[in-house]
Amino acid sequence: MTLPHRDSVQRAVDLLDVLLSDADPSAVVRVLRAHGEPDVHLSPSDIAELRAAAVSLREVFAAPDVASAASVLNALFAAYAGPPRLTDHEEGYGWHLHLDAADDGPWGAWLVTSSALGLAALLAERQDVPGGLCASPSCGKPFAHTGGGSPRRFCSSRCATRERVAAHRAQK
Numbered sequence: 064m065t066l067p068h069r070d071s072v073q074r075a076v077d078l079l080d081v082l083l084s085d086a087d088p089s090a091v092v093r094v095l096r097a098h099g100e101p102d103v104h105l106s107p108s109d110i111a112e113l114r115a116a117a118v119s120l121r122e123v124f125a126a127p128d129v130a131s132a133a134s135v136l137n138a139l140f141a142a143y144a145g146p147p148r149l150t151d152h153e154e155g156y157g158w159h160l161h162l163d164a165a166d167d168g169p170w171g172a173w174l175v176t177s178s179a180l181g182l183a184a185l186l187a188e189r190q191d192v193p194g195g196l197c198a199s200p201s202c203g204k205p206f207a208h209t210g211g212g213s214p215r216r217f218c219s220s221r222c223a224t225r226e227r228v229a230a231h232r233a234q235k
Contacts, residue, residue, distance in 0.1 A: 069207075070181070071181030072178070072181040072207045074094075074177075074178070075205075076207050077097070083204075109169075112172075113170050115171055120175060122135045123136060124194045126192055129190065129191055129192050136183045146162075147161070152166050161176070162179075182194070191208065192208065194206055195214075197217050198217055199217055199226050202218060202222050
């Protein structure tokens with residue numbers, strides 16, 4: 064069973080991937096729909112808010128240690144979060160926790176608060192940084208630490224393999 068905070072963390076990673084690469088708005092809509100957001104219609108100002116939120120959230124993934132990640136998350140909560148509230152969006156989605164002001168509030172605040180909540184839960188669960196940035200110089204994408212095992216350095220096996228091959232070739 065996937066824990067809800069892990070779903071919100073993966074949604075954050077997927078959204079940061081498209082928002083930080085200046086992808087077109089349709090890519091953002093596709094990611095939102097893939098993560099269960101129905102009938103998404105984003106204005107240019109919504110996209111701008113989401114991109115600003117992604118830049119703020121990237122700092123959690125860039126944090127060098129757990130105390131730094133917690134500090135960034137606490138700053139995001141202070142800047143964006145309201146009192147916790149339960150909602151089902153009046154549409155039968157099931158009750159879940161929100162920290163943003165309203166179900167129809169700004170997209171940027173929603174992205175920061177829902178993602179920060181998931182990242183904070185993951186940090187508390189693991190007692191470690193909730194993610195990182197890909198160590199490949201040609202990539203730098205954020206990724207989440209949601210599984211067990213040793214800490215990851217790369218966003219994907221593709222980046223890890225590319226870097227291992229490059230290191231091997233450099234030795235010859």
